[in-house]
Amino acid sequence: MNKTLFMHIVDRLSNEVQYFQQREDGLGRLGLSALQKITAAIRVLAYGTAADTVDAYLRLGETTTRLCVENFVEGIINLFGDVYLRRPTPTDLQQGIVSYDLWIWHAFFGPPSTLNDINVLDRSPVLDDIIKGQAPKVTYYVNGREYHLAYYLTDGIYPKWATFIQFIPIPQGPKAVLFAQRQEAVRKDVERAFGVLQARFAIIKNPALFGDKTKIGKIMRACIILHNMIVEDERDGYTQFDVSEFQQGEDNGSSYVDLTFSADMPTNIVNMMGVRTRIRDKQMHQQLKDDLVEHIWRIFGRDEDNN
Numbered sequence: 668m669n670k671t672l673f674m675h676i677v678d679r680l681s682n683e684v685q686y687f688q689q690r691e692d693g694l695g696r697l698g699l700s701a702l703q704k705i706t707a708a709i710r711v712l713a714y715g716t717a718a719d720t721v722d723a724y725l726r727l728g729e730t731t732t733r734l735c736v737e738n739f740v741e742g743i744i745n746l747f748g749d750v751y752l753r754r755p756t757p758t759d760l761q762q763g764i765v766s767y768d769l770w771i772w773h774a775f776f777g778p779p780s781t782l783n784d785i786n787v788l789d790r791s792p793v794l795d796d797i798i799k800g801q802a803p804k805v806t807y808y809v810n811g812r813e814y815h816l817a818y819y820l821t822d823g824i825y826p827k828w829a830t831f832i833q834f835i836p837i838p839q840g841p842k843a844v845l846f847a848q849r850q851e852a853v854r855k856d857v858e859r860a861f862g863v864l865q866a867r868f869a870i871i872k873n874p875a876l877f878g879d880k881t882k883i884g885k886i887m888r889a890c891i892i893l894h895n896m897i898v899e900d901e902r903d904g905y906t907q908f909d910v911s912e913f914q915q916g917e918d919n920g921s922s923y924v925d926l927t928f929s930a931d932m933p934t935n936i937v938n939m940m941g942v943r944t945r946i947r948d949k950q951m952h953q954q955l956k957d958d959l960v961e962h963i964w965r966i967f968g969r970d971e972d973n974n
Contacts, residue, residue, distance in 0.1 A: 668709075668893075668897055668900075669897075669900055669901070671900070672896060672897065672900045673709075676705065676743075676896075677701055677702060677705050679742075679746050679747075680701060680705060680739070680742045680743075680746070681701035683742075683746060684738065684742040684745075684746075686704075686734070686738040686742075687701040687704055687705065687738070687739075687742070688701065689701060699727065699731070703725050703726070703727065704727075704735040704738075704739070705735070705739060706725060707721045707725050707727050707731075707732050707735045707736075708732075708735045708736045708738075708739035708740075709739075710724075710725075711732060711735075711736050711870065712736070712868045712870050712886070712889075712890060712893075713867065713868055713869060713870075714869055714870075715868070715869030715870040715871075715872070715873035717729075718730075718732040718733045718736070719732070736886070737882060737885075739889070740882075740885045740886050740888070740889035741885060741889075743889040743892050743893060744885060744888055744889055744892065747892050747896065748888070748892055751892045751895040751896055751899075752771075752774070752888060752891055752892050752895065754772070754773075754796065769856075769859070769860040769863055769894070769898050770860075770895055770898050770899075771860060771864070771891050771894060771895060773793055774887070774888070774891050775787070775790075775791045775792065775793065776884065776887050783824065784821075784822075784824045784825060785824060785825070785826075788825065793819075794830065794946060797816070797817075797830070797942060797946065798939050798942050798943055798946070799939065802817075805817050809955065809958040809959055809962050810957075810958035810959075810961045810962045810965075812954070812958055814955060816829050816830055816945065816946065816951075817830065818830050818831065818832050818955065819831055819832070820832055820834075820850055820853055820854045820857075821833050821854070822834060822854070823836055826947070827949045827952045827953070828946050828947050828948070828949070828952055829945060829946055829947070829948045829951040829952045829955065830946050831952065832850065832952075832955065832956055832959065833956075834847050834850045834851050834854070835847045835850075841964075841968070842960050842961070842963075842964045842968070843960060845963055845964055845967060845968065846959065846960045846963050846964070849963050849967065863894070864890065864891065864894050867890075867893075867894060867897070868890040868893070868894070870886060870890070871887065871890055
């Protein structure tokens with residue numbers, strides 16, 4: 668985290684959260700400063716250590732440090748959550764087509780670790796906006812064919828729905844091999860983003876030191892918000908990719924997002940069931956997958972031939 672971003676957080680919290688405002692005691696002596704409290708909270712999140720480890724460095728006791736962490740995560744969520752942990756807007760979807768960073772758009776946590784991907788999918792709200800008709804309308808073309816449902820790249824355990832594109836476990840032929848390589852490479856970006864999140868905030872990968880489930884959820888949410896703030900602050904330093912290679916031809920990879928679409932459109936059970944049926948359409952899933960195989964081969968096949 669750069670110093671400018673850190674001081675921006677200190678400034679907002681010290682001015683808008685009462686706990687971080689420096690106060691005087693009965694003798695007129697100043698208490699702990701906002702800088703001490705926020706530094707203690709970030710050190711606990713970043714290093715994943717116990718609350719009493721900052722005593723010698725910042726002169727804060729264990730109880731005070733725990734209060735600093737609890738008030739810090741609540742302040743981060745209240746002040747920055749609406750901007751840095753929101754659902755993507757139509758403009759974000761347009762920019763997301765050509766951007767490449769580690770921004771986290773969706774987070775779902777809390778299920779027991781004994782659940783597999785299918786059990787988590789059944790509990791996850793990731794498709795709720797689409798089913799309820801509250802997701803922005805997306806139109807894109809693959810291999811000359813028009814599609815209206817965004818899709819996620821997944822591994823083989825997920826069902827064959829129109830919104831999921833799995834890798835090919837045993838690819839046969841050069842087209843399937845190339846698709847498998849490209850799909851797995853892009854899918855690793857998600858794991859990379861979570862790895863970076865864990866590297867920045869060790870409290871996520873360490874055993875939970877806060878026994879309250881609600882507090883653990885707030886800590887996770889605050890870490891994601893801070894992660895996105897760091898991504899935005901350091902985005903200019905990322906390697907910029909030439910996206911023109913993905914846009915060869917009018918019918919290859921073009922896309923459109925309806926910017927005038929209202930997310931408050933009324934829904935009813937008939938519409939929801941219709942969208943649910945479209946999401947679970949296996950025929951559409953296979954058609955999209957075949958088109959993606961042809962699309963990727965058309966763009967990158969020459970490179971493979973030259974190699």
